[in-house]
Amino acid sequence: MTIHERVEKVLEKIRPYIQSDGGDISLVSVDEASGIVKVRLSGACGACPSSTATLKGGVERMVKAEMPEIKEVVAV
16 A cells, blocks of 8 residues: 555545534645645635644644654645
């Protein structure tokens, strides 16, 4: 399984929680060399003031817990 597929699998676990708040998350890219994952938050999460907390406190924490090679998750 590629790193991209592994990240997508983690996002699939997170997606229902984000969707329950009226938003969604999609994987944009994974830079394997730098360990940076880029995601797009949409719907209510795209404009929500607490989306940064969701991204860093939830999404990034879960991705890094399952994939230590990932250094950061950023929204684009």
